[in-house]
Amino acid sequence: METIINQIFAGASLASILLMVALGLAIIYGAMGVINLAHGEFVMLGAYVTWALQSFLGMGLLAALPIVFVTIAAIGWGVERSIVQRLYRRPLDTILATWGIGIVLQQLVRMGIGPESRFIAGPGILSGNTSFGNVVLSNYRIFVLVFAIGVFVATWALLAKTEFGRKLRAVIQNREISECYGIRAEKVYALTFAYGAGLAGLAGALISPLVNTTPSMGTYLVVDAFLVVVVGGVGSIFGTAVASGIVGETTAFFSMLLNDTVGRIGVLVAIIFFIRFRPQGLLPQIVRR
Amino acid sequence: MNRNNTSDYLGHLVFVLAILLGVPAALGFDGFELNTFARYLSLAIVAAALALSWGTAGILNLGQAATFGIGAYVMAMHLKLVASAGNPDGLPDFMGWNNVTSLPWFWQPFQSLGATLALGLALPALMAWAMGIFMFRARITGVFVAIITLAFLVALQLWFIEEQRFTGGQNGLTGLAPLDLFGWQVDTYSLGFYYLVAGCLIAALALGTLILRSKVGLVLRAIREDSQRVRYFGYDVAGYETFVFSTSAAIAGWAGMLYALVLEFASPTYIGVAFSLAIVIWVAVGGRESLVGAAVGAILVNLAEGRLSDLFVESWLLILGVGFILFVLFLPRGLYGLLRQGFDRLARLRMRAAGRDVKPQESAR
């Protein structure tokens, strides 16, 4: 019994990280049809900003979160304005250009900070474990799980309940007509891209105590996160959440049953089959023309 | 079927002459330099293979490295067996370290050179054929093809690393014997070897160009524009897509075999995401619409990498990244597109100079 609960928790923890990374990607892809392969590098930058704040200013991880969000969002805004906005009519080319952006960001960090792995301390108040009977859960992982859910709800509210969300949905449905009603589509796009990037930064900050922080940490994250987005269904953040849960739990389950590598292979193959038979994803909602 | 393109023929001629005469002369027939250039040429073949499916039919295969890597492993397996001939049971050393006691059945065919050469083309082609049927029958297109091929690539690489007993795992296959090509001991640092690779490149380009100039090329370009419409003219779109996808895979496998020869080892990095996307970069730089353009792109980028990464060890990747972004933004048709535009403008100027009035329809261009 304990093994099973531990297993489920391990899967949920993985899922929460996936959700944090994939959520920003899902919003950007859903809103603009842009496959942002530089997303992994935004995550990586988030981790490094956290590291810098911690080692130079002695700032704790929790205190660093808002600064990380704003910083990475600003970088995302800059990337959108300078490069991505020129490619909205060429979706396959955005894959290429954002891959190039990823190479550049990675190499800048490698040259500026160094290729070696950096250590980031988790928040002190969240160290230790909570035990329920024989089940021992890490406090920090519980926090990440709760935080991811919180971010998800906030994002949903932003899209569904605010003026900005309404404008974004209008632009997604018909850019030209929205502009006729005085919505400045490019501003909406830039802000959406910045928000997605900011979420990636948050994800980077949160996972930094759990993984090796290196310049190339984003490469595989982005592939996984992107698969989650596609499985979830384009433009549906609920789909993304459900897909994160499924992929996280399945990976944990396969890993327990077989081993980590075979588990990952199994999940990838399952995803390939899923996309083949249901390219519209689990919960397709917003349809881009 | 782009007829009447004298400039294209001229370009091909210049390219072939440069590869056959210009490069060896410029390198002073130096064995070491020629070996390096032979490596670029083998990469040019895989770039042309990608351009065949991406540039013409619009199938962006982000997993092109998978077929390339399989070709490389096929060749390396043969050479490993030759090198292990003195071992008990002819068993490769790493298998012994992993407690494999007899040669597994799927290694057996690679004892023979003929089977190796055939499988180096057939295995990637068969794999692509199966994937092609899997994807194209379901009318998967565009971005989804890119995702599926990428996910497949990652899974394949993980599998190759995992099955260390049979593939050498992370280390790949090293300690290979030199190739004995039907009695010719291939010295990879010789002019002869350079011409072998150059000949393969020219043959691959000729084969690809022939396909594209035939009606198949026309149908593929039409599919890129509107695949649904093509079906109403009686063309089996999935069949055409699978055909070009498999052909491209076979050519990539061919390139992989040569690459393993040049570098004298096979490594799982050949099946990596980074390498696969690098191929895409070369093609984008050279121009996806032209096979020769893509090949030139591969040669130029690798040449630049070879020369510049010595000077700017750290910043080479930065230069590559920035350069690539600029190409995607401002030269989406690559160097080939730039040349094409130049030629078209020249032709129009010449026509005007010859006193011919520009037809009213043409002013609409």
Place this chain on the structure above:
Amino acid sequence: MNLMQIHNLTVQFGGLRAVNGLSLEVRKGELLCLLGPNGAGKSTTLDLICGKTRATSGQIVFDGQDITGLKEYKRARCGIGRKFQVPSVFKDLTVLENIELARSPRPGILDALRVFRTPIRGRVREVLQIVGLIDLVDLRAGNLSHGQTQWLEIAMLLAQDSKLILMDEPTAGMTIQETLQTAAIFNALKGDHTIIVVEHDMQFVRQVAERVIVMNQGSLLAEGSIAEIEADPRVKAVYLGH
């Protein structure tokens, strides 16, 4: 003699039956006009015949063969050609290349690998002359005017040489002059080809139609010559009743 028979054809999208129990016959060599108010299921019927949409139930027999379950490209090989409402030519290909693509007597890959050029003679030349594009063969189709684009698509259908040609509003967006020319072409085609036309322009229908079928709410409402149809009170009710 019948070229095609449709039995009790039905297609359901969600709760909507776009075509509902439609049965009709198409005679060899005739020009049949499909009329009906918006949403009557005319375009959907064409979609069902060419395979763009799969029928929920019912049967389509073409030239003695049941084609209800065939894929689009196989139906095209049986001899069914389609022109869409929005002119859909290949804008990146030249005029000649568009025609070459459409002229597909042997559309298999192995055959296509052996074809390197289609000379401008025979049927290809004839078709280009009929639509007046013979001097523009090397022009990219994207640079044609709207009318010329419509012509090109008609030329492609002629080059395809289908037994049955489905036309969805072929004169949409054409000037009166161009419409008249189109009517002349259609009249010349009757006999050799069987044509089904969906059209709103009654002027055009009067000029070309031999037989008219009126659809309403997915079913056949009336059938007959143009004069009979125009006198039919049920048809009047449908058109004026809205």
